[in-house]
Amino acid sequence: MPPNLPRVSASVAIPKAFLQQVFDSLRAAGFSLVGPTVREGAIVLDEIARLDDLPLGWTDEQAPGRYRLKKTREAQYFGYGVGPHSWKQFLHPPRLRLFGAEKKDGNWVFLPPQEPPPHYAFVGVRACDLAAISVLDRVLLGGEFRDPHYVRRRENVFVLAVNCTQASPTCFCVSMQTGPRVTSGYDLALTELPDTYLVEVGSEAGSQMLQGTPWEPANAFDLGRAARAFYQAERQVTRELRTDDLPKLIYENLEHPQWDAVAARCLSCANCTMVCPTCFCTTVEDPSNLRGTVAERIRLADSCFNGDFSHVFGGNIRPSIRSRYRQWLSHKLASWIDQFGTSGCVGCGRCITWCPVGIEITEEVNAIRTKAAK
Amino acid sequence: MSVAFPATEIRHPVDPMLPRPAIIQAIKPEAVGVWTFSMTFANPADRDAYRFQPGQFNMLYLPGFGEVAISLSSDPGEPQVLGHTIRCAGNVTQAISRLKVGDRVGVRGPFGSHWPLENAAGKNLIIVTGGIGLAPLRPVVLSVLSHRHAYGRVLLLYGARTPADLLYTREFGRWRESGLEVNITVDVGDENWRGKVGVVPQLFYFVRMEHKNTLVLTCGPEIMMRFVIYEALARRIPKDAIYISMERNMKCAVGFCGHCQYGPTFICKQGPVLNFAAIEPFFGKEDF
Numbered sequence: 001m002p003p004n005l006p007r008v009s010a011s012v013a014i015p016k017a018f019l020q021q022v023f024d025s026l027r028a029a030g031f032s033l034v035g036p037t038v039r040e041g042a043i044v045l046d047e048i049a050r051l052d053d054l055p056l057g058w059t060d061e062q063a064p065g066r067y068r069l070k071k072t073r074e075a076q077y078f079g080y081g082v083g084p085h086s087w088k089q090f091l092h093p094p095r096l097r098l099f100g101a102e103k104k105d106g107n108w109v110f111l112p113p114q115e116p117p118p119h120y121a122f123v124g125v126r127a128c129d130l131a132a133i134s135v136l137d138r139v140l141l142g143g144e145f146r147d148p149h150y151v152r153r154r155e156n157v158f159v160l161a162v163n164c165t166q167a168s169p170t171c172f173c174v175s176m177q178t179g180p181r182v183t184s185g186y187d188l189a190l191t192e193l194p195d196t197y198l199v200e201v202g203s204e205a206g207s208q209m210l211q212g213t214p215w216e217p218a219n220a221f222d223l224g225r226a227a228r229a230f231y232q233a234e235r236q237v238t239r240e241l242r243t244d245d246l247p248k249l250i251y252e253n254l255e256h257p258q259w260d261a262v263a264a265r266c267l268s269c270a271n272c273t274m275v276c277p278t279c280f281c282t283t284v285e286d287p288s289n290l291r292g293t294v295a296e297r298i299r300l301a302d303s304c305f306n307g308d309f310s311h312v313f314g315g316n317i318r319p320s321i322r323s324r325y326r327q328w329l330s331h332k333l334a335s336w337i338d339q340f341g342t343s344g345c346v347g348c349g350r351c352i353t354w355c356p357v358g359i360e361i362t363e364e365v366n367a368i369r370t371k372a373a374k
Numbered sequence: 375m376s377v378a379f380p381a382t383e384i385r386h387p388v389d390p391m392l393p394r395p396a397i398i399q400a401i402k403p404e405a406v407g408v409w410t411f412s413m414t415f416a417n418p419a420d421r422d423a424y425r426f427q428p429g430q431f432n433m434l435y436l437p438g439f440g441e442v443a444i445s446l447s448s449d450p451g452e453p454q455v456l457g458h459t460i461r462c463a464g465n466v467t468q469a470i471s472r473l474k475v476g477d478r479v480g481v482r483g484p485f486g487s488h489w490p491l492e493n494a495a496g497k498n499l500i501i502v503t504g505g506i507g508l509a510p511l512r513p514v515v516l517s518v519l520s521h522r523h524a525y526g527r528v529l530l531l532y533g534a535r536t537p538a539d540l541l542y543t544r545e546f547g548r549w550r551e552s553g554l555e556v557n558i559t560v561d562v563g564d565e566n567w568r569g570k571v572g573v574v575p576q577l578f579y580f581v582r583m584e585h586k587n588t589l590v591l592t593c594g595p596e597i598m599m600r601f602v603i604y605e606a607l608a609r610r611i612p613k614d615a616i617y618i619s620m621e622r623n624m625k626c627a628v629g630f631c632g633h634c635q636y637g638p639t640f641i642c643k644q645g646p647v648l649n650f651a652a653i654e655p656f657f658g659k660e661d662f
Contacts, residue, residue: 098391101437101480107416108437108478112392144643145390145628251637254659281632284625288438295437297391302631309633310623313463314595317622323661331635338638 005207011218013196018213019077020051022160022188025209026121031158034090035123036083041069045085048123055080062168062349065358078192081168082126082348086277087133090120091153092140094274094301098149098284103293117152125161125186127179128171128348132277133159134185138340139280158205161186165229167236170349172362175241178346180233191226198226241347241362242369247334249369254326258367263322265357270303272351272359273328278344279303304328329364390628393435393480394420396456398473404541405534408506409471410447410459416478425453427488428513429619429647432456433627434470435480442466443624443642445510446484450517456481459509459541485627487647489514489591490617497587498526502602504574504594505534508541510619510646511593519552526588529581533559533574537567557581575601578609585610593619600658603650616650618657637662 006012014022023033027049035048038055048054060080061068072079100111125133133154140150164171164180173179182189187206191198198218201207218226273279283302288295302309304327310317318324336344345361352360400412415421426446435441442464448457462471470479491514499518501511518528530549534540537560546556557577559570570580574594590611592602599618606616622641625631634641637656639648656662 099389103437108395108480110393110395110480112389140630143629145630147391147630148389251655254662280630282625282630283633284440284631286438286440292438297435297437302625302633304632312621312623313461318661320661327635327662330637335635335638339640 005210006201006215006217008201008203008207010201010207011223012199012201012210012215013218013222014199014210014213014215016077016192016195016197017051019190019197021213022209023048023050023123025211026158026160029209031119031121033121033123035160036078036080038069042067043069043080043083045083045087045089051077054078054124059166060168062170062353063358064170064352064360065355067353075194076192078124078162078190079166081164081166081171082129082350084275084350084354086275086348086350087122087125087129088136088277088280090118090122091133091136091157092147092150092280096149096299098297098299101295101297117156119156120153121158121160123160125159125182126164126348127161127182128173128176128346129277130159130161130182130185131173131176131178131346132348135278135340135342135344135346136280138342139278142340158209159186159188159202161189161202163189163191163226163230164233165192167233168349168353169239170352171237171347172239172241172349173347174234174237175239175243175362176343176345176347180237181230191229193222193225193229196222198222239349239362241345241365243333243343245369246343246365247337249365249372250330250334253368253372254330256368256371258364258371259322259326261367262325262359262364263320265359266321266325267356268305268307268321268324269356270305271354271356272361273303273305274301275350275354276332277346277348277350278332281309283309304331329361332361333365390482391626391630393433393441393482395478396481398475398477398479399455401473401475404459406538407463408459408461408539408541410457411470411473412448412455412457413479413481414454414456415481421454424456424484426450426456426484426513428491428517429488429510430484430486431510431627431646432458432481432483433485433624434458434466435482436466436469436473437480439469440466441480441482441625442470443485443627445619445646447509447512448516449520450513451520459506459512461506482627485642487643487645489647490589490649491517494518494589495524496526497589498583499528500531500581500583500588500590500606501529502531502574502577502590502592502594504532504598505539506541507592507594507598507619508532511591512542514591515549515554519549519554522553527555527583528553529555529557529583531557531559531574531577531581533561533572533577535561537564537569555581573601574598575605578602578605583609585612588615590616592617596620596658603657612651613654614649614651617647618650618653619646620648621646
């Protein structure tokens with residue numbers, strides 16, 4: 001390694017404007033940058049190129065069923081919580097062509113996709129979302145089968161993480177032990193201070209991207225300010241989800257009256273599963289031309305809240321909202337652990353914010369626990 | 375951040391969702407709306423590599439229509455021939471029913487768990503099936519009969535709605551001669567029916583079988599399997615000697631689509647054949 005680059009696991013400081021230099025280096029290395037930007041009243045994830053594309057001076061207010069953007073006086077690029085999008089949409093796209101089929105000389109030929117995989121640099125990945133990516137890793141490449149489409153997107157991702165210095169009332173990463181501080185799985189991790197980024201170097205690739213920046217080893221003043229910011233964020237995470245009695249609590253209470261209570265409010269709209277950074281279910285469509293000689297197989301995001309999700313010949317396994325909400329929550333917090341050795345919930349709080357009727361997964365579990373079957 | 379790939383064994387290193395072409399070689403009517411399609415892979419390398427166990431299934435794909443999970447109903451001793459007994463009732467299966475010998479379909483598989491024949495040597499077997507549920511157990515019958523001496527008594531308790539819905543009736547004579555005790559019932563008889571009338575679990579009342587050293591293998595509607603389990607337990611057959619084959623909506627067959635989840639179980643991976651003792655807490659739970 002050239003002497004002008006920091007070693008892996010070093011903490012360094014760069015002036016805030018030099019994040020643009022990091023962006024430029026990433027683009028020069030062939031990465032498409034994806035990061036937070038303001039669109040239609042929300043901070044979403046999209047292709048970005050410049051610091052100006054980031055939501056400078058914006059923050060959000062989140063509550064059950066509520067999300068609002070607000071201007072602040074602070075010149076912060078990352079002064080908000082997670083929005084409706086997650087990195088899932090880039091790693092496990094909601095619409096993906098699996099393969100094509102063509103009838104040649106009367107015989108079907110199946111054609112795997114040829115396009116090269118995208119080369120993403122994720123900018124502004126929060127700790128909960130890093131945990132979500134590692135959950136998806138277990139689901140889609142941790143078993144006897146690997147999703148080749150996920151592998152192609154995942155293996156080259158550059159992760160520029162950001163430590164949360166504030167938390168929303170919907171956040172419960174502390175309970176899920178996923179945040180608010182990023183601890184692993186990143187190439188570079190930023191902590192935003194008023195004039196400086198504190199940068200933790202997580203990989204050789206991350207170190208390379210600091211080329212051309214006037215980085216300096218982090219001094220005690222910056223480290224102290226960062227520590228205060230972490231402390232503040234952690235204290236702001238007031239929502240809790242007890243996990244010590246999971247998955248047992250859920251399995252033993254599959255007939256709890258709370259399922260009826262939540263079913264009376266739940267619209268079965270599938271918003272929670274769409275915004276969830278780990279919900280991975282999909283369905284397929286098979287469009288063809290009118291002559292039936294060219295067809296393709298398209299994979300689409302699906303949800304256990306959709307009516308035909310569990311349809312089999314002879315009927316629907318889960319016709320009621322009660323049964324669908326029970327499937328979602330019991331999968332997320334109980335059977336996921338049996339299937340993949342980890343909870344399906346990372347405590348990001350998106351399902352709470354984006355539920356149109358403000359159902360809180362944390363409160364549903366509490367309600368079950370209060371009158372749990374013995 | 376580059377990802378650390380877990381060191382698990384990968385069964386399909388390329389793309390487990392990409393079908394391979396197979397050619398239909400024979401189509402045999404079995405019952406009302408039910409045909410057996412025998413096919414073989416178009417590519418000799420696919421043909422040579424393919425092996426399956428009784429109870430496993432393939433995904434059959436018809437471009438423009440979709441995919442459907444169908445059990446293998448043919449002899450695992452002849453894995454070059456993939457037999458699928460299909461009730462043509464849904465969108466994809468009706469399109470398959472219009473195919474002719476020589477037409478091609480896409481095939482992925484085999485997927486899922488299998489009937490525990492490796493633990494069945496020297497044991498008695500009670501095969502209890504309803505309707506199309508005999509199809510995934512026909513490979514068991516064929517395997518057992520080709521190694522008949524390796525097992526104790528082998529009973530088939532089989533029923534369908536009407537005599538016209540019974541599968542493989544032409545084979546029953548040969549199966550009986552080879553040492554299978556075949557017991558048949560129908561829900562509703564017709565003017566020519568001289569056999570038993572009643573639901574499948576009632577056949578337990580017509581046979582005597584010791585409970586020790588006996589395995590029950592059952593496949594059919596869930597309500598039927600519930601009562602089969604009830605009758606088996608009433609005869610002191612242990613829970614862990616009862617195996618059932620479950621059906622759920624399935625899109626991918628490799629655990630990615632999430633549709634076939636049954637509590638902690640993916641029916642496509644840990645199932646479709648499951649030990650009753652392992653799933654008892656969930657079995658029969660309403661809308662689960």
